Amino acid sequence: xxxxxxxxxxxxxxxxxxxxxxxxxxxxxxxxxxxxxxxxxxxxxxxxxxxxxxxxxxxxxxxxxxxxxxxxxxxxxxxxxxxxxxxxxxxxxxxxxxxxxxxxxxxxxxxxxxx
Amino acid sequence: xxxxxxxxxxxxxxxxxxxxxxxxxxxxxxxxxxxxxxxxxxxxxxxxxxxxxxxxxxxxxxxxxxxxxxxxxxxxxxxxxxxxxxxxxxxxxxxxxxxxxxxxxxxxxxxxx
Numbered sequence: 640x641x642x643x644x645x646x647x648x649x650x651x652x653x654x655x656x657x658x659x660x661x662x663x664x665x666x667x668x669x670x671x672x673x674x675x676x677x678x679x680x681x682x683x684x685x686x687x688x689x690x691x692x693x694x695x696x697x698x699x700x701x702x703x704x705x706x707x708x709x710x711x712x713x714x715x716x717x718x719x720x721x722x723x724x725x726x727x728x729x730x731x732x733x734x735x736x737x738x739x740x741x742x743x744x745x746x747x748x749x750x751x752x753x754x
Numbered sequence: 755x756x757x758x759x760x761x762x763x764x765x766x767x768x769x770x771x772x773x774x775x776x777x778x779x780x781x782x783x784x785x786x787x788x789x790x791x792x793x794x795x796x797x798x799x800x801x802x803x804x805x806x807x808x809x810x811x812x813x814x815x816x817x818x819x820x821x822x823x824x825x826x827x828x829x830x831x832x833x834x835x836x837x838x839x840x841x842x843x844x845x846x847x848x849x850x851x852x853x854x855x856x857x858x859x860x861x862x863x864x865x866x867x
Contacts, residue, residue, distance in 0.1 A: 643797070670853065681758075681844050681857030682798070695854060730798070740786055740805045743855060745798040 641665060643746035645731050651752045652721055659717045660749045664733030671714050672743055673706055674730040675699065682730055688714060721753045756781045758847050760858035767835045768866050775830040775861045777845030787828040788846040788855070789819055798844065804828060815839070835865045 644663040652658050664671050669690055674682035685704070686696045690711035700706075703721075708714040718725055728750050732743035757780045767773045779785060789801040802813025809821045819830045828845060845858045 672853075672855070674857075679859070681846075681859050682855075684854045684856065687853055689853075695852075697854075732798075740803070742788060742800045742803055744800065745790075747795075747797040 643731055643733055643744055645729075645746035645749050647749060648747065649750050649752075651754060654723060654753055655720055657717065657719045658721060658751065659715055660729055660731075660751075662714045662716070662731030662746060664713070664731070665735070665744055668733035668735045668744075669711070670734040670741070670743075671708055672732040672734075673714070673716050674732065676728040676730055676748070677726075685716075718751075721751075723753045726751055726753045756847055756849055756852075756854075756856045758845050758856055758858035760843075760845055760861045762861050763859075764862045764864060766864045766866065769837050770834050773830075773832050773835045773839070773863065773865070775843050775845075775863060777828045777830065777858060778826050779828060779845070779847040780826065781847050781849045783850050786848040786850070787819075787821060788848070789813065789817070789828075789830050790844045790846060790857075792842040792844065792860075794841075801830070801843075835863075837865045837867055839863060840865045 646661045672687040673685040676682045688708040703719045706716045728748040730748045732745045734741040734743045759778045787804040790798040792798050802811050804811045804821045812818045842860050844860045846855045848855050
């Protein structure tokens with residue numbers, strides 16, 4: 640499968656615990672995006688990388704959230720001290736071309752449930 | 755600020771009839787516009803995009819969309835709906851000076867046999 644891969648697919652965690660998600664983009668894609676989707680809403684932008692550089696972060700990305708993309712390949716999204724409000728689907732996407740005309744290809748997401 | 759509106763939470767259509775899913779946007783300058791579809795337990799799938807040129811854009815699975823600059827709209831259409839088209843559809847916009855894709859809240863399309 641050469642699409643965007645996200646792991647794990649599901650994560651249940653207790654409030655206050657830390658969680659980390661991984662995204663493997665399509666090979667050679669230089670842009671990688673993280674989005675969050677809650678029930679009944681469209682995906683909300685969190686952050687994006689060009690190669691290993693994090694170029695933009697949303698106000699939604701509080702100081703408990705951190706994302707990395709070492710070596711410009713896979714990316715990780717960590718949430719520290721999880722809260723119930725963090726429960727959502729976390730989506731990763733990648734694109735190849737520079738500039739806004741390139742479509743983004745999405746993974747199946749990681750569903751986080753904080754209990 | 756960029757924004758996208760999908761005024762209908764749900765659209766119901768009989769199989770074989772034409773369908774339209776509405777989308778309006780707000781962005782400074784000329785936009786890039788996209789439609790994605792989301793099936794249950796699957797990721798967002800790209801359908802089509804408008805970059806420039808012909809206002810009628812054709813995409814996957816027989817879908818097309820019409821860009822109307824004066825009305826700031828980008829409605830998704832299909833001449834003849836299939837039951838298998840039933841899914842959640844998202845419109846998205848990206849301004850020319852950003853790589854941030856802004857999504858609408860989605861429209862659930864239900865095609866009845």
